Amino acid sequence: MAAYIIAQINIADRETYSKYEARFMDAFTRFGGxxxxxxENVHVLEGDWSYTRTVLAEFPSKPAALEWYDCHEYQALAAFRHAASVSNVVLLDAFAANPG
Structure with missing residues (x-):
C-alpha cells in the first residue's frame, strides 16, 4: 500500500538549502519516491499556514519511505536541510477504501 510524506518547511537560508535540493532527487527516486x-504559495482554506514550502511525496510503501529516510545518503543530505530550515515531516499510510 502506498505511503505519503508531507513536509512543512520554513526555509531561512536559501543558499544552504540549495545544497539539499541539488542532490535530493538522486536519493529520493532510488527508493521509488x-x-x-x-x-511555496499554498491556498489556505482554513487555519494558519506559515510555511515557506510544502511538499507532498508518495512512496510505494511505508517500508520504502522509511528505508529512504533512514539511509545514510539521505541523512547526510538532510543535514543541509536541518541547517537551513525548520521542518515538520510526517509519514501517512494511504487510505484503504472499504469495498463494501
Whole structure:
C-alpha cells in the first residue's frame, strides 16, 4: 500500500538549502519516491499556514519511505536541510477504501 510524506518547511537560508535540493532527487527516486507537489504559495482554506514550502511525496510503501529516510545518503543530505530550515515531516499510510 502506498505511503505519503508531507513536509512543512520554513526555509531561512536559501543558499544552504540549495545544497539539499541539488542532490535530493538522486536519493529520493532510488527508493521509488515520487513528488506529487512542491508548493511555496499554498491556498489556505482554513487555519494558519506559515510555511515557506510544502511538499507532498508518495512512496510505494511505508517500508520504502522509511528505508529512504533512514539511509545514510539521505541523512547526510538532510543535514543541509536541518541547517537551513525548520521542518515538520510526517509519514501517512494511504487510505484503504472499504469495498463494501
Amino acid at each position: 515520487r513528488l506529487l507537489s512542491v508548493d
